[in-house]
Amino acid sequence: MRKFIFLIYVWLIVFNWGKAWSLIEVDITRGNLNPLPLAVSPLSVDQNSKEKFKDLLKLEDIGVEISKVVENNLRQSGLFNPLDTKAFLQKPDIAHVKPRFEDWALIKAQALITGEVKIVDEKLRVEFRLWDVLAGKEIMALAFTTVSENWRRVGHIITDKVYQRLTGEKGYFDTRIIYVAEEGLKTSRIKKLAIMDQDGFNTKYLTLGNELVLTPRFNPTNQMVTYLSYFKNLPRVYLLDIETGIQEVVGDFPGMTFAPRFSPDGKKIIMSFAKDGNSDIYTMDLESREVEKITNHPSIDTSPSYSPDGKYICFNSDRSGYQQIYVMRSDGSKVKRISFGNGLYGTPVWSPRGDLIAFTKLHKGKFYIGVMRTDGTGERLLTENYYQEAPSWSPNGRVLIFYRETKSDSAGKGFSAKLWSIDLTGYNERMVKTETDASDPSWSSLLTD
């Protein structure tokens, strides 16, 4: 599925050869107050290729631009501290062939990324190497060829490879975010579906804003999206293929369907259906179109999310009198409340690693994004604010993206809605750049594994 969208051919030249024991290790499970200093040397480009890319992409120096993508990604992760390029002593082309490790050690770089960009048959060919400065050896080398418009993705793929090599876990940089772009007055907000790269670039709008749209979510296995649309003033769950633009209503329900999400295998949609003042959870198989009722309770049951093995579902219910988080088997049996702290709990989302459930908590007029183990123990609040909700996991289960709103007066002055991300340690909180105000973010899977 992914292949026909982006033609990227990855060749492994040398991968982790000799199993050299690297001295560099980054622990991503703790708050990282001393991010690893490393140098991202601008990728070298020969004069001929530079001119051609200038014509094709209107970029002054494509090598510099790709390394900036890598540098920015690494900095945003909070785990790495990319050093100032002005301090670099060695030229990019020479560093890529044979780095003088003493020079790089002098500026306190522990790792070095070098590379080379070429034009080959009108395509972009990039080769990069990761060096352990202290051990004085190469620890990874890779080359890709792709259509030149994909140059930013090359930067993301390089970051993913470096992240994986240094932390031991898969990255999350070659990914996209789907979200709701917002404009206009708070009382008559115009909302559009939008999609962008994880770092805020290449924004595309998928709907025109004629009808209200909410809560888009990616299929973890392909380029489909499910979301809520008020098309013809009938709030229903829709399915959208973001490549073809074809969309359809999910199921034939005589009332509002909402809070959709895909099953981990991408074959079902789980959602709420509201009728006569009662919301219950249903699934629909996308192939057979078979609808199954999962909860049957006079309370509000909503915000369902599957465990990554598909065996369990966490969801939000007010059956105790107030909004709390519950877990049940995927057939609806063995319902168990797991949130017992003070306050109200909403929007549970199961981590792709399976170990944690992220949630929104409202307590004493403040909103928190937090995580708890799947049995409800070990609750940890990561961030507190006036208003924030709707966390979505990075594909490696290390970072959450959510949205935050600010206070406003009766004329709506002061109001804003923005995307924010925070890692599991709670230390690395950042605003995610968007062209407009934004809400309801959902993180895609890695586009290339």
Next chain:
Amino acid sequence: MSLNKIFRNTLLVIFASILLSACAVKTTGKMQGDVYTGKDTVEYLASGVPDRVFFATNETVLTTASRETLRKQASWLRKNSKINVVLEGHADERGTREYNLALGERRANAAKDYLMTYGISGNRISVISYGKERPVDSGSNPLAWSKNRRSVTVKAN
């Protein structure tokens, strides 16, 4: 004896009245408890027939005032039997989006059920929830939130 007893009784009365005033529903000009009672955003379906009812935080129960409004709507609907209505349920901004959609649906249905008990056919009433998407007051304060927790009856034809 008596002085002591009078003194003690007086103390008790004072104490009780303090207790009572503490328990009494806090009333500002436009709210009772946290239910909106003012007329600020209210429109009229016909003379003397307000179009909306208001709810307490996280509640879907109709207040006495709400029931009175809905009875007026019901008698207006009985007199105008060709008019159909849409009940639009809303929540304030202090809740998660998905739960608020369910809450708005439940509020509008509470109003629908009441209209039906006063003889209005369910076929004439449809229901839509906007959750927290369409506030009437943009303010981030309890009074604004109380205006936004509402079910609004709108003519459908």
